[in-house]
Amino acid sequence: MQKPDTPANEAQRLDALRRYDILDTPPERDFDDLVAIAAAVCDVPIALVSLIDEQRQWFKARVGLAAQQTPRELAFCAHAILSPDRTLGVPDARDDARFADNPLVVDDPNIRFYAGAPLVTPDGEALGTLCVIDTKPRELPAPQQQALTALSRQASRAMELRRVSGALARQLQESDWYERRLLQYQGELEASHAALEASNADLTELTRTDVLTGLPNRRAFALALEQAVARSHSAAPLQVAVLDIDHFKTINDVHGHAEGDRVLQAVADALRLYSAGPSGVARYGGEEFLMLFEGPLHQALVQCEFVREAIANLPLGLPLTVSIGLAGRRAGEDSAATFARADQALYAAKRGGRNRVVLADEG
The missing domain is CATH 1.10.287 (Helix Hairpins)
Incomplete structure (x- = not known):
């Protein structure tokens, strides 16, 4: 058996793992759902969300395996994190010098096949994997490999949101x-x-911070917009987007206001993670959020589409979409007029079927 090497960035990797404060925490539905999906998609008996600390491999979520952890030196996932940018595949562990005499191969759970997609932080540290395991040798078809990689990204995002x-x-x-x-x-x-x-x-x-979400509030956004207008000197392009959660009243009515608050916090967290393009984001009030872009209109439109898709893919356990209205500031136009046109575009998105981005009339 070949013991896994230590990553070159091990100190930074362990620091990042500790910042997530996730080790030895109780099961959580978001992660349990992901391993259940991974096992079903890849048609395997075992799927795990595995995290690697100094001495062990600990499972945040697991299906098909009773153990809560294993020594790091036995962990297939400890090999997988050495290459954060690709999935480690082992068609038959008995034919792989790294694992042939591993106790997890020669004894229970009798691992033969393994595929592990690294869980990577925004800064590039691999903290563990989303992995699937079978007791029979096999190859993972390309569509299932892609699905496993996609699910590992969702697990990484769930950890970041957490x-x-x-x-x-x-x-x-x-x-x-x-x-x-x-x-x-x-x-x-x-x-x-x-x-x-x-x-x-x-x-x-x-105070310019929304208490529930931690985002800047409407007053802070208005100040940021005025400052951006002053910086632009009517020359640099400036765009404003208004984002509204679709059917939010239904979420509150059906699932309760506590669940509604969780949805608002998740959307706010997603805006922090995915809206790298905007110069500012804020909670406008209720289920509405604001984004400010200092750049070309077409770039703002692409970023709005990216944010819309990212929110639709949040692992919240219930369907969630947003509608977005986007308006570019016209020369000489005050910020209130720009915002009003973005708001009109938002209502057009709602009327058009929701879950879409609508650009204000730029005539």
Whole structure:
């Protein structure tokens, strides 16, 4: 048996794994669904979401395998993470010098076939794999290989969304602590109660962050838009998009407001992950979000389509689509007029069947 090499970026890789705070956590539906789909698509008895730390291979999700972890030196996935940009395939482990006498091959679970697609962070660190295993030698056809790679990307995105959501939750907890301390301070200093209330009102007015999603709010976006207009000197192109979650009222009515809040947070997280093109994103209010682009209109249109597709593919366990209206700022036009035309385009997208991007009339 050949022990797996240590990746050249091992220190950075382990730091990234710790930032995700996912090891030894309870099962989660998003990951359980992904391994179930992988097993069905690839027609195998075993599928795993596997993470590699210093000493072990730990399974965040698994189907067809009782063990929760194995030593790292026995892990096929520890070999797979050495090449983050490709899937490791082992048609028959008995014919592979790396694995022929591996205890997982010669004994239970009697691995013969293995295919593992690395789980890669946005910075390129491979933290583990989404892998499929069979007790019979076999080859994985190209369409199933592509499906496995696609599912591994979804697993990576689910991990990133989980990390961002956790960071936001911690920020909210810290915010709650500071609010409680402030109330206590106000009680102790009744003589300056009125002054403190006025100060709090000023702080509230200055706050430019949406509490639920952690995104900038409408006021912050308006300021960013005005600053962009000032920078552009009516020469550089400037585009505004309004994004609305389709049938959001139905989500609240059928699944409850807690689920609605989860959807809003997931969309906000997706905008952070996938909207690399916009100069700014914000929550406008309710189920509406805003995006600001400082660049050509055609590039903004492509980015809006990318965001729309990314949100439609979020692993939330329920169907989710968005409609987007996009408007380019005209020379001499104030920001309110640009926003109004983007909003009109959004309603055109809604009338046109939803789950689409509509460009405002640029005549």
